[in-house]
Amino acid sequence: MAVGTEAAPDTTAQRLGIVAHSDGPFVPVQTRSERPKSTLHDDFAAVEAWQTEWKLTPIDRIRDLIDGPLDGxxxxxxxxxxxxxxxxWIDRTDARIGSAGIPEERAAANGWSSFEKALRIAIEGEPESLTVTRAAMGSAARAAHVLVEAAPQSKGLVILDSRGSAALTENVEIVVGEGAHLTVVSLQEWDDDARHLASHFASIGKDGKLTHIVVSLGGSIVRVNPSAHLAGEGSDAELLGVYFADAGQHLEQRVYVHHDAPHTRSRVTYKGALNGEGARTVWVGDVLIGPRAVGTDTYEQNRNLVLSEGTRADSIPNLEIQTGDIVGAGHASATGRFDDEHLFYLQSRGIPEAEARRLVVLGFLIEVVQRIPEPVLQARLVSALVAELEGAA
Incomplete structure (x- = not known):
């Protein structure tokens, strides 16, 4: 009698023998890389407050950006x-669109389905820094798509500077060619009424390096979700962020790093401060070390400084390892108030308490700002942080 051979399971759920729940067909996603992906809005289920991706987000305040029509x-x-x-500007049918990644959630898919033309920013060789400013987006709901490309062996700095009013759902693709070194700064200095949902997708080639810096200071609701796919051997990613949430402001970052090739490295550092009733920050960090990613070296951390009562900071680091042959992997999270010893030290040197507090907070946040290789922008952000701290005094 011939003996049949069953096909090998091809998903984590099948390998673990996980089946649908008795109360419905839902099977939880077991690994970060198996989340559904699509460029079509209707391929994703309606957003509900209980869903993992949305339960910390004030979805009622951004429902139009998730499901409504968008000017593309x-x-x-x-x-x-x-x-x-x-x-x-390039057409949405351009073959380069989608080369870095595609949406994993409904809002990003709404933006992807709605844009008419993408803004392409390309660098070759070693140009001077390039700043692209958006200061007239308007208050109507809008979709946008940006593609940043660094040619092989190139080296450059691209600053995406966003100001003014906005109701924006966008996707940003970043393609780092083989051996290229690219720094991308995403600066959110929106007006107080702005709402901004952004998904960033980065693909990093062999021996390429991406430094990705998110600075969120303005806006009513700002949710920036960066993801980095270390696709080539020896690729490197530094994902950094700094944010300051005022009363009633919601600033959210969901970071995903996928180590998918051998001997890759990543560092994730996000720092934020909160001041005022209803100030809210959310940071979720996911690191996935895939089965091919031997020799991985990764570490992620999030630090939050609470300056007043009535604030809330959610910080959730996650680490998933699918190979035992790594250099190192770790994560850390901390949320707390001033270090009284630092405050006492400064006051004992004759510095008034209010000034001492500003110095402590600025020293806490400046680590990320100093990683921006552009002195003029550094100075501008330090001034903006000082202004924020003046309001916190």
């Missing part, structure tokens, strides 16, 4: 003429 036409931008860089 090109918008006003400003940028200098920098040699060895290209800034252009």
């Amino acid at each position: 036409s090109p918008y006003p931008i400003q940028y200098p003429d920098v040699a060895h860089t290209t800034v252009e």
